[in-house]
Structure formats: structure tokens, C-alpha cells
Amino acid sequence: MIFAMLGEAWRAMGANRLRTLLTTLGMVIGVGAVVLMMSIGQGAQYAIKQTISAMGSNLFILLAGHTSSSGVRSGSGGAHTLTVGDTEAIAELPGVQTAVPIHPGNAQVVYGPNNWNTAIIGTTPGYFDARSWPIVSGFVFTDSDVRSATRVALIGKVAAQNLFGDENPVGKTIRIRQSPFIILGTLAAKGQSMDGRDQDDTIIIPLTTAQRQVFGTQFPGSVRMVMVKASTQEIMPAVEKSIVELLRQRHRLREGMEDDFFVRNLTAMADTAEESARVMSLLLGAIASVSLLVGGIGIMNIMLVSVTERTREIGIRMAIGARERDILLQFLLEAIIISVAGCFIGLLLGIGGALLVEALTGTLVIISASSVVVAFGVAATVGIFFGFYPARKAAQLDPIEALRYQ
């Protein structure tokens, strides 16, 4: 029975090839657009997630406040209000996994005939844990290196390439602002940060070495930045609050006085970026869905024309014993065949298009099973939904009226 019906649907569609083809094309474009857009959207989401996990999760950055001397205000971090003592006190707070001081700067670095200007970060061993940054070879400097301000360094991938080429940097001596440093180890590649800086173009040295021997500071014991890692994302607001309370207390700030430091929640920024990527992906999907809807309306339109054209045929079928459900099924099947075939071709086209976009622009695309399933399900539903009304209209024709129709 169903095979006979399928055969008839096929024959009816074959009788009007161009029309069937154009109707199918509506579905093809709709499904293709949905798959393509979802792939691009999910690719973008994934790329942002990668960036975020590369940065390290659950992070706060604390910056010292600004100073003002003779009306000239320094920027954030210009004051020397954050201390190593603050860092140690924050590390003791509940919910804080690590708190590490950071002294950033830039310096010219020399190895043999090569020289390179790169970012120098002075910090403590906890930094690598806070950033979730593994070592590829060698080892990390220790707390005793920090205490005695030894001249040791870890080198990022890009900085290593520029200074050493293919040579293994571990154990070699480089010069940072004329002082010799021994490379203890190399860092894993981390890629771009959210603001587009290359995080691998860096050299990391003990905090005290940076402060005393490379950049110099008038205020030993003060730090420009502190990086704090909370143990889970959920408690970040509570941790932020207790950090602020602690620092106000330690800095003896009275009620009504401004904070002399800034707390930035990096994860919140990352969440915002991820959220906007998600919204964009949703928006792309929604726009593509409109074309799917238009395709569905195309099916309905053609099926209505087909029902009108074949009114007499429907009358004949009814006269020889077709029930309402037979006629309904016949027209519904045609709509479903068109939408499923369109969906299949659309899927192939959408996937092909996504791969083409990836090949041409380098944008990451992700073709997930879920997007394929969603597109297929939606298309089948659209076919049934928009095919149903014309099919029902055909099934409910009056046999005599239909037979008399010219």
C-alpha cells in the first residue's frame, strides 16, 4: 500500500519536473543555510571557548590604583598600594586557590647574534598554576629563586623561536638588559589572548629579579598587578567581595574613601564574549530558519496548485473507492518526499559550503551531529506542516464537485 502510494507520488512529481525541482530548491537553500550558519556559529563559539581556557579560568586581576602628583594623574597601577603582603593575605582567603604578584614589562633580549624585544613577566611559581600553563621541557623556578632573586627564566614558544630558532633553549644563557639569565624551561604554546596579543611571545622570570635587576622599582615589596584564581566559577562574586573587604582593611580605607585598587573579573569578560558568540550563532540560525520557512511556504503553494490542477483526478479516485485518508496520504507523501529530498541535498550543500568557508577564510567551522539532526527534523516537520493543509483540502473535496471539475 505505502509502496504503491510512494510510486504514485513519484509519478506525480515526475510529471512536473521543473516545478518539483524548483520547490525542492527552496528546501535545499533553507536547510543548506541553516547547516552552514550553525556550523559557522558553533565554530566561533568554540574558538572563543578555546581562547578563554587558554587564558586560564576563574581569574581576577587586581591592579594598584592611580596617583596624582601636581595634578598629573598616573594610570591604573601607577600607585604602589598593592604589596606582596597583600598577595599573601589574599592567598589565605577562603575560595582562593592561588594569588600571585605580577610585574610586567618589556625588554630587549639578546642571545648570540639574535635580539628580540619581548614581554617580561616577573612573578612567583604559582603563576603557572593560575594560568593553567604547563611546561614543555625543563622546570619551573622555585620560591627560593624568588627569595634570592636569581637570574633564571622560562621562555614562551614565540620568543624562543625568535631567539633560538631550532636550537633547544634549555640551559642556554640569554641577556635581558645586559644581565645574563639561564633558561630553565620552555612553556607550552597558548596562542592569542582575547585582546589579540601573542601570549607565547614572553619570558617569565622571578618577581624579585624583575623588580630589582631588570626594571627597578623605588618601592620594593609593592607589586603592580596581582592575579587571583578562585577555586570555582560559582564563588567568584563572593571571592571578589572578600578581596575588596580585605584590601580596604589592610589599606586602612575608611568608610566613604575610594578604593586604591581595581578588581577585574576576567571570567566575566570571557562569559560576555562567549554569550555574544552564542547570541550571534543563534541569530544566524534564526535568519537561516526564515529561508527554511520560505521553502516550506513554497511547498505549500505548489501543493495547493497541484491539488487544484488534479481536482478531477481526485474525483475519479474517490469514485473508485479512495477514502479521505488515501487522498490525504497521497498528497502528504509528495510534500514529505520533496522536503526530505530537499533536506538531504541541502545538508550536503550546507556541509560542503561550511568546508569551503573553512578552506577559503580559515574560519573555524564545526559541523555537529546536533545541527544536522536539528536541520533534518525541522525540514521534515516543515514538509508535514505545510503539506498537511493542501492534502487535507484535497481529501475533503466533494466527490461530485471534484468529478465535474474541468
Added chain:
Amino acid sequence: MADPVIRIEGLHKSYETSAGPFPALKDVSLDVAAGEFVAIMGQSGSGKSTFMNLLGCLDKPSAGRYVLDGRDVADMSRDELALLRNRTIGFVFQGFNLLPRMSLLDNIALPLIYCGVERAERQRRARDVLARVGLADKASSMPNKISGGQQQRVAIARALVNHPRLLLADEPTGNLDSRTGEEIMTLFDELNREGITIVLVTHEADIAHHAKRQVHFLDGRIISDQPAPHLEHTA
């Protein structure tokens, strides 16, 4: 043959028109026994087509009783009526009404699809009736490739494929020349001799001539119901 195939009592049918209800049939009563060959005659507008539609379960009466093959048709649902049209009644139309995109065999087998007969069985039965109407060699031809007389034979084969008790023919020779029409009527004669009850609508006396009984309609009423004047005819 205990029960008549058709028993009609006090049948009324009126259509709603802008000028109020128009009565197309007024108090029509008629019994047709199994094996009869009845010609319904009358001018256009006499109500014979309306009567035929009611007989064929394509339409429902406004009042009165219609018992077909022992069952009252008046309270039947659309699906039950479809089943009657499929199993009990065979239709032959003036305009043949074959489906243009199907082979003759598929056209004939179509009623069997609607009662769930298997494909092989459908083909076998369709071939049998196609042979019965003398077109065994045309099974895979398309309807537009054969003559009008052949098309009407195929339509008759389609009407016969489900072994109906009643064959209804609405001006079956109206679109054919007189010689071909005569051939079709000869086929009806043979079918009737094999035991199928036939009710035929026509306005041509020559055609009605083949029937054993002639019923005349005028203005929605039966005005005469008598055996055909010439029961003996040449085949």
C-alpha cells in the same frame, strides 16, 4: 435472489440555490433485482444524473431510504461510502476518466490499491479483466495512445476489477461513434448475461434498447417503468 440489489423508497433530493431550494428528485421509489439491466432515460434536467450520483453513493439524499446490497446508505460515513464505491459498485463514465499518467494496467489496478490488495495479486487481477474486455496486449500502453472505444473498455475493466455486484454507467457511449458505441453495448450485454446488475443512464433510444427494463424520468419523477419493447435483439 432474495433481496434486491437496490431498494429505493420515497427518495428526495434538493439543491440549495440562490432562488431557494431546487428539488431535483421528488419521491422516487425503485427496486432493482440482481441480474437486471436497467436503462434510466430522460431529457437533461429530468433528474437522471442526480439519481445516478445517489445510486453511486457519490451524493446523499435529502430524504427517503436507499438500501444498497442490504445496507442502508443514508447513515454511512464518508469512509463507508468510499468502501461501497470500491467493493460493491463499478463506475463507467461518459468521459472514460482514466488517469492520464498511468499505464492501462495501473489504471485498472488502482481500485485494488484502496482495498489493500498485494501488488502481484493486483497485477494478476488487472490482467484478467483487461483480457476480459479484449485488450490483453495493451497492458503497458498509456491512455492517450489508444482510441476512445478502447479507453472505455479499459474503464469498464477498471469498474469490474473488484467484482462489483452493481455496474453503473453514465452515458457510456456519449463520446463514441455509433459503431464503437454498439460494441461497448455488446460488452455490457455479455457482462449482464454473466450475472452483473447494470444500471445505465442514456438519452438515446438505440442504447436503451439493450436494457431489459426502461425507466423514464421527467422533472424529478419516474413517469414510466416498463420492460424494454424489444427484448430480442441482434448481438
